Amino acid sequence: MKVSVPATSANLGPGFDCLGLAISMKNQVIIRPSKFHSVSLKGEGSNNPALKDNNMFISIFNDFYHNLSHKKRFFRFEFQNEIPLSRGLGSSSAVIVSAIASAYAIEGIKLEKDKLLNLALAYESHPDNITPAVMGGFNVACVQENEVKYIRKEIPKSLKAVVVVPNRAISTQLSRKTLPFKYSKEDTIFNISHSSLLTAAFMAEDWDMLKLASNDQVHQKYRMKQMPELFDVQKTALKEGALMSTLSGSGSTLFSIAHADDSKNLEKALKFRFPHFRVFTVDFDNTGVRIEI
Ligand SMILES: Nc1ncnc2c1ncn2[C@@H]1O[C@H](COP(=O)(O)OP(=O)(O)O)[C@@H](O)[C@H]1O
Numbered sequence: 001m002k003v004s005v006p007a008t009s010a011n012l013g014p015g016f017d018c019l020g021l022a023i024s025m026k027n028q029v030i031i032r033p034s035k036f037h038s039v040s041l042k043g044e045g046s047n048n049p050a051l052k053d054n055n056m057f058i059s060i061f062n063d064f065y066h067n068l069s070h071k072k073r074f075f076r077f078e079f080q081n082e083i084p085l086s087r088g089l090g091s092s093s094a095v096i097v098s099a100i101a102s103a104y105a106i107e108g109i110k111l112e113k114d115k116l117l118n119l120a121l122a123y124e125s126h127p128d129n130i131t132p133a134v135m136g137g138f139n140v141a142c143v144q145e146n147e148v149k150y151i152r153k154e155i156p157k158s159l160k161a162v163v164v165v166p167n168r169a170i171s172t173q174l175s176r177k178t179l180p181f182k183y184s185k186e187d188t189i190f191n192i193s194h195s196s197l198l199t200a201a202f203m204a205e206d207w208d209m210l211k212l213a214s215n216d217q218v219h220q221k222y223r224m225k226q227m228p229e230l231f232d233v234q235k236t237a238l239k240e241g242a243l244m245s246t247l248s249g250s251g252s253t254l255f256s257i258a259h260a261d262d263s264k265n266l267e268k269a270l271k272f273r274f275p276h277f278r279v280f281t282v283d284f285d286n287t288g289v290r291i292e293i
């Protein structure tokens with residue numbers, strides 16, 4: 001049984017906790033029944049011994065598997081991870097979604113995507129990563145009575161994501177604690193209007209509107225101050241042809257969107273200017289979680 005889940009970029013500037021999209025960078029796990037418990041880790045996190053023993057995927061998987069099957073069985077878990085951990089690309093959401101989907105799949109129980117999404121919500125209160133991780137595409141989401149309400153839109157292949165991944169991890173949970181408790185009326189109205197305009201721009205495929213609509217007053221400036229070089233990355237990306245450039249989730253990744261024809265030059269310019277960071281150009285993912293029995 002194989003499950004794969006895409007990386008996600010949340011907030012997209014002003015859409016704090018409500019806007020997010022999926023990109024073609026994924027974590028994949030193959031799970032096989034085994035005589036004893038074993039874990040193989042390749043790719044991102046493979047040099048982190050803690051992930052072998054204290055693994056969030058296995059803990060969530062076991063919780064669901066035991067509740068579903070009432071059986072004690074051993075499995076071999078083969079992880080192939082492409083999503084950098086704690087870099088604002090939704091690694092925790094990918095793990096949560098993948099673990100729940102895997103437990104149902106290995107037990108042969110069909111799980112509708114909407115139910116999977118609401119089960120994942122119990123582990124991550126903001127829906128802007130888990131929703132695109134499950135559904136793919138661009139999503140606008142909110143939570144109403146413990147259920148995620150969302151509308152999604154596919155993103156055309158004519159656009160690419162260019163992500164700049166620093167070597168510094170930022171814990172989402174800790175990063176959220178650094179944000180202000182209160183916001184001015186001006187900042188509140190600024191973000192409501194800009195996230196509304198950004199949503200409309202994605203729905204209408206008005207890509208020239210992304211740059212203006214993706215401005216934010218609620219979280220980016222506080223977070224990017226922790227790593228000021230990110231302001232240079234953002235400025236360079238916008239100068240070199242990005243349609244928009246925002247902090248990905250809680251960071252440290254800087255996420256940009258460009259027309260496919262412009263993405264090669266953008267990637268080249270970012271790699272030249274910031275050789276100490278990893279730079280990837282990827283398609284968008286319009287499918288979300290994939291399960292192969
Ligand atoms: N591939 C993985 N396998 C197991 N746990 C993971 C994996 N990726 C992320 N995690 C868990 O999620 C945590 C990172 O979550 P978070 O700080 O929200 O980062 P991100 O911004 O990538 O979502 C890690 O410390 C680890 O506990």
Ligand SMILES: N[C@@H](CCOP(=O)(O)O)C(=O)O
Pocket residue numbers: 008010011016017018087088089090091092126128129172176219248249250251
């Ligand atoms: N809205 C959240 C998004 C966190 O995304 P992640 O990829 O950093 O987990 C926030 O900004 O805290």
